[in-house]
Amino acid sequence: MSIISYIRTIADYPKKGVLFRDISTLFLDPRGLRKAIDGLVMRYSGAGIDKIAVIEARGFLVGAPLAYTLGCGLVLIRKKGKLPGSTIGEDYALEYGTDRIEMHDDTIVAGEKILLVDDLLATGGSALAAIRLIEKNGAEVYETAFLVDLPDLGGSKKLKASGYSVFTLCEFE
Ligand code: 5GP
Numbered sequence: 570m571s572i573i574s575y576i577r578t579i580a581d582y583p584k585k586g587v588l589f590r591d592i593s594t595l596f597l598d599p600r601g602l603r604k605a606i607d608g609l610v611m612r613y614s615g616a617g618i619d620k621i622a623v624i625e626a627r628g629f630l631v632g633a634p635l636a637y638t639l640g641c642g643l644v645l646i647r648k649k650g651k652l653p654g655s656t657i658g659e660d661y662a663l664e665y666g667t668d669r670i671e672m673h674d675d676t677i678v679a680g681e682k683i684l685l686v687d688d689l690l691a692t693g694g695s696a697l698a699a700i701r702l703i704e705k706n707g708a709e710v711y712e713t714a715f716l717v718d719l720p721d722l723g724g725s726k727k728l729k730a731s732g733y734s735v736f737t738l739c740e741f742e
Contacts, residue, residue, distance in 0.1 A: 572608070572716065573739040575601030590717055590741055592688050596630060605716055606634045608738050609686075613639055618711055619681040620644050624670065624699055625651070627688035631716060635686065644676045644683070646699050657705055661698035670695065672702050679707030689717040690737065693724025700733065712736055 575595035582589040595601035613635070622644040623632030629645070636643040649658065649669040656671040677683060683703050690696060690713075700710050710733055718725050718737035725735045 570604075571739050572601060572605050573741070575604070576717065576739070576741075578741075588741075590689060590719070592627060592630075592716060595716070602634075605631070605738060606638065609635050609714060610638050612714070612736060613684060616684075616711065617682060618684045619708075620677065621684045621686055622646055622672075622677070622699060622703055624685075624687040624695055628686055631688055632686040642676075644672060644703075646670050646672050646702060657702060659698040659701045659705075661694045663694070668695075670698050670702065674706070677703060677706040677708045681708040682711045683708045684711050685713045687713075687715055689719065690715040690724040690728075690735070691719045691722040693722075693727040696724065696728060697731070700731075717741065 575598055577591040577594040579589045579591050595605060618641050620642040621632045621636045623629050625647045632643055649671055652671055652673055654673045657674045658669050658671040660667045660669045685699055696713055703710055712734040713728055714736045716738050718740040720740055728735050
């Protein structure tokens with residue numbers, strides 16, 4: 570059984586007309602959680618990944634057990650103003666306005682092989698901003714990984730067209 574059956578869809582969240590793919594139900598069910606993390610572990614075991622970079626907040630839930638199991642470090646990419654140390658940041662466009670993500674400037678070292686992880690890929694705006702952050706420090710994005718892809722929103726196409734590999738465990742049309 571694919572992980573898709575563990576994900577609940579909530580209509581009209583966060584605004585009317587949007588179908589929100591709610592992964593809290595996957596995390597609630599130990600079988601769903603195990604299936605999701607095992608799927609990623611299987612793909613990345615032995616890949617020689619140095620660190621996993623995760624995007625706040627649901628990306629943390631996916632990346633932490635994966636990093637623990639693979640035995641690699643976890644790099645937190647957070648919304649503006651949340652990290653206590655010296656940071657570098659990247660702005661990215663939202664439907665209305667812009668947002669900013671930040672990362673401690675000493676967490677990634679040139680030449681490292683980084684796996685970028687988030688829960689879901691929609692337009693790809695946040696993933697591309699995270700990639701720019703990772704590359705600022707001279708590291709290599711080995712692959713981008715998500716539990717869910719929403720291909721109609723174009724993120725996976727955009728990432729692939731920019732030369733990045735995309736791995737997802739399921740997709741909603
Ligand atoms: P993007 O930057 O690709 O447009 O949006 C992806 C980001 O927005 C991810 O960090 C993800 O957590 C969040 N997101 C957007 N839509 C959904 C959704 O339907 N379900 C969940 N779980 N997250 C979403």
